[in-house]
Amino acid sequence: MNIDIFMEKLGQCYKQWDSPVITLIAKRKSDPFLILVSTIISLRTKDEVTIKASQRLYEKIKTPHDAVQSGHEAIAKMIYPAGFYPTKAKRIVEISRILLEKYDGKVPSDMNDLLALPGVGRKTANLVLIEAFGKAAICVDTHVHRISNRTGYVKTDSPDATEMALRKKLPLKYWKMYNEILVAFGQKLCRPVSPWCSKCPVSEMCRKKGVIKSR
DNA sequence: AAAACGGGGGC
């Protein structure tokens, strides 16, 4: 698979796939704390729910100090019915406390510092590095993992392995856009089951074409 | 390696 042609073709379709959560995050580009919080809320949660939950939270919570003062029970109510909302609420408060204690109330821009925060894994940390700090990073969620393997661009058995493979193989100029485009692509067409292969702009490059049930 | 965490939406 030629990655340049792949990115070119997907990029042309990107506008119509525009992901609401990425748009939401983009609007908060100037505020790493709100980006981090909305990313936490988005985990294993549908876009529409994430957006409403984030907007309710943003009305009251704008800083780590707000979050600590508000407490996890109040935050849980604000972000309901986002998935795992009680756990996420506790982690938002706990993270806020750590930010105040160790980082002067600011979100760190270092990968290892981010990973040390409770509830922050590689996916979240990479997305924050990209969206909040404009750093070159590769964020692999299940969409990116699935599609990278369907195209045969990498052959891995876990999102973390996919990230490491992409770090070696993917040209640096694509690092920031790869996640956004593939997530949108994964939601609209290249879904886990019944991918919409008849509408896919890159189906001729797909090693799974004809192997998985499509429409 | 597998379960647990929570609820909405697709089929």
Place this chain on the structure above:
DNA sequence: GCCCCAGTTTT
């Protein structure tokens, strides 16, 4: 009704 979903932590 059953299964899946923009993960991470715990057992």
